[in-house]
Amino acid sequence: MLILMCSTKNSDKSEHDLSAGEQTIMQNKIIEVKTVSKAYKGATDMILALNDIDFNIEVGDIVGYVGQNGAGKSTTIKLLLGLMLPTNGEISVLGNNPFKKRIQNAKQIGTVMGQKSQLWWELPLIDSFKFLQAMYDTKDDAWLAQLIDLLEVNDFLHKPVRELSLGQKMRGELIAALVHQPKLLFLDEATLGLDVQTKNVFLNFLMQLNKTKQTTIIMTTHDLREVERIANKIILIDHGQLKFNGAKSDFIAEFKNMEKVEIYQSAILEVPGLKLYQENQDSNVYVFNIDELTEKQLNKIFLEADIISNVRYSDLDLTDILTLSGI
Amino acid sequence: MRVINTYVKSEYLVRQSFKANAWFTILSGIIGAIVQYYVWHAIAPSQDINMLVTYGLMAIVLSTVIPTTETAKKLGKNINDGQIGSILAKPVTISQVMLGRSIGTLIYDLIYKLMPLTIIYAVFFRQVLQFNQVNMLILLLSIVLSWLIAWLIGMIIGFCAFITVRVNGLLALNGGLMVILGGAAIPINIYPPLIKVIAEWSPFYAIGYIPLSLVTGMNQTTISMLILHQLIWLGIIFLVYAVISKMVLNRLSIMGG
Numbered sequence: 001m002l003i004l005m006c007s008t009k010n011s012d013k014s015e016h017d018l019s020a021g022e023q024t025i026m027q028n029k030i031i032e033v034k035t036v037s038k039a040y041k042g043a044t045d046m047i048l049a050l051n052d053i054d055f056n057i058e059v060g061d062i063v064g065y066v067g068q069n070g071a072g073k074s075t076t077i078k079l080l081l082g083l084m085l086p087t088n089g090e091i092s093v094l095g096n097n098p099f100k101k102r103i104q105n106a107k108q109i110g111t112v113m114g115q116k117s118q119l120w121w122e123l124p125l126i127d128s129f130k131f132l133q134a135m136y137d138t139k140d141d142a143w144l145a146q147l148i149d150l151l152e153v154n155d156f157l158h159k160p161v162r163e164l165s166l167g168q169k170m171r172g173e174l175i176a177a178l179v180h181q182p183k184l185l186f187l188d189e190a191t192l193g194l195d196v197q198t199k200n201v202f203l204n205f206l207m208q209l210n211k212t213k214q215t216t217i218i219m220t221t222h223d224l225r226e227v228e229r230i231a232n233k234i235i236l237i238d239h240g241q242l243k244f245n246g247a248k249s250d251f252i253a254e255f256k257n258m259e260k261v262e263i264y265q266s267a268i269l270e271v272p273g274l275k276l277y278q279e280n281q282d283s284n285v286y287v288f289n290i291d292e293l294t295e296k297q298l299n300k301i302f303l304e305a306d307i308i309s310n311v312r313y314s315d316l317d318l319t320d321i322l323t324l325s326g327i
Numbered sequence: 328m329r330v331i332n333t334y335v336k337s338e339y340l341v342r343q344s345f346k347a348n349a350w351f352t353i354l355s356g357i358i359g360a361i362v363q364y365y366v367w368h369a370i371a372p373s374q375d376i377n378m379l380v381t382y383g384l385m386a387i388v389l390s391t392v393i394p395t396t397e398t399a400k401k402l403g404k405n406i407n408d409g410q411i412g413s414i415l416a417k418p419v420t421i422s423q424v425m426l427g428r429s430i431g432t433l434i435y436d437l438i439y440k441l442m443p444l445t446i447i448y449a450v451f452f453r454q455v456l457q458f459n460q461v462n463m464l465i466l467l468l469s470i471v472l473s474w475l476i477a478w479l480i481g482m483i484i485g486f487c488a489f490i491t492v493r494v495n496g497l498l499a500l501n502g503g504l505m506v507i508l509g510g511a512a513i514p515i516n517i518y519p520p521l522i523k524v525i526a527e528w529s530p531f532y533a534i535g536y537i538p539l540s541l542v543t544g545m546n547q548t549t550i551s552m553l554i555l556h557q558l559i560w561l562g563i564i565f566l567v568y569a570v571i572s573k574m575v576l577n578r579l580s581i582m583g584g
């Protein structure tokens with residue numbers, strides 16, 4: 001949708017007539033980060049939160065921005081929102097320098113920060129939506145009604161926010177981030193603490209939003225199953241350094257020759273090529289490289305040990321891959 | 328303007344959900360008035376009693392709408408809990424948000440605190456109230472200037488949370504200076520000459536004493552000079568605010584919001 005809008009608007013301009021920002025959007029890049037570093041002043045010395053990171057995000061991407069606590073995820077989001085300046089490097093968001101054009105960009109950006117609220121705590125939920133509509137100068141009640149329906153908030157729409165459960169509140173936060181139909185949505189640990197059902201509603205809605213409105217979504221989360229489920233791209237960051245930046249399928253493909261096997265017995269097996277990965281209460285999980293050790297060979301070993309009925313094979317998921325990568 | 332309006336309306340509604348606060352403020356205003364009345368009766372020369380009691384009561388009324396403490400506490404809290412990052416993710420500036428909130432609070436306080444308190448004073452202290460003949464528009468202008476200076480000081484103190492983390496100490500200092508140099512409890516014209524001169528050179532004088540002296544006629548300076556005094560302080564405090572808010576934005580970039 002964004003591409004169409006820009007194409008129409010600039011259809012009579014040649015590429016040379018366009019500003020750098022317009023060219024960026026024309027090239028489909030909604031975010032460009034070039035060799036960006038960010039250093040903070042610590043108690044005794046400078047702390048390098050981000051170190052020379054580069055990535056691009058295209059219109060319509062759903063990006064899982066993944067890393068441990070303190071890896072630099074929130075710092076990146078603050079830089080992209082224009083809340084602070086990078087120490088080095090260049091950032092372009094929606095074709096603009098986000099720090100210089102913070103207010104202009106904010107009109108096209110939605111944010112949900114898991115630990116912070118944009119709702120008015122003391123007032124009914126609907127009031128927050130109305131105030132945000134006024135703030136963004138939008139009167140699209142049909143869109144708001146659609147959001148309210150899709151995220152199933154009708155039952156508590158007139159309750160004060162302070163009386164809502166975490167799940168209800170987070171659905172409200174998501175609507176609050178979307179009342180103005182932003183082109184870019186940042187979700188910073190937005191699903192933290194949500195129950196399975198609410199998380200499901202949340203993720204289904206995000207996928208639908210991305211499909212119908214081409215909204216670009218950047219999500220940081222600790223639950224890699226979410227990233228695996230909805231993201232098409234992964235940016236992996238560790239101690240401020242970029243470890244991976246590309247398609248989710250490419251990332252997972254790097255580990256396509258690895259499998260895991262869960263054996264329901266407490267004794268730990270010593271088999272060459274089988275590496276203990278996780279110890280559970282009733283079972284142990286091992287990983288192995290199928291180029292070195294096949295399921296057939298393993299089955300033979302398990303048969304001899306009389307544990308073949310206690311074995312379950314599966315592919316590695318994203319969580320396994322990141323754990324095994326040591327990130 | 329749209330942003331400010333949004334925050335004016337929302338803050339007014341938020342205040343309405345805490346009406347008990349207004350009742351306690353009125354109760355405290357009544358107790359304060361009784362204290363003022365009996366203290367001045369005990370210590371003041373008989374010919375000045377009515378003027379001094381009027382001054383004391385008007386000081387209480389004015390204090391219900393002076394926004395310094397409220398503004399500083401709110402801004403300081405938003406800075407400390409990181410909520411400021413969430414606010415700035417919207418197409419707003421900190422000053423728009425805080426001004427809107429403070430005006431919303433002001434409207435609520437005018438309706439639910441200042442008006443009832445004024446009516447109570449008018450009924451129960453009718454015999455002692457003694458007002459100066461002053462143009463209402465001039466008085467209103469003076470009160471608006473006083474409010475703006477106090478609001479800017481509140482913002483400056485709030486911004487200090489980036490450095491001091493807590494702003495309670497600064498607010499206590501501000502409160503003390505308002506009492507001594509702003510004439511928030513005792514009229515400045517009865518101070519010893521040296522303290523009186525110091526007071527006259529402070530912004531607290533422009534916040535408190537000037538509008539109060541316009542109401543009670545306790546000032547020999549011409550009205551235009553008093554308004555000019557307030558305008559100069561507004562200009563100075565605005566400059567300080569502009570410098571500090573710019574510094575804070577740089578600080579924000581260091582602290583990461």
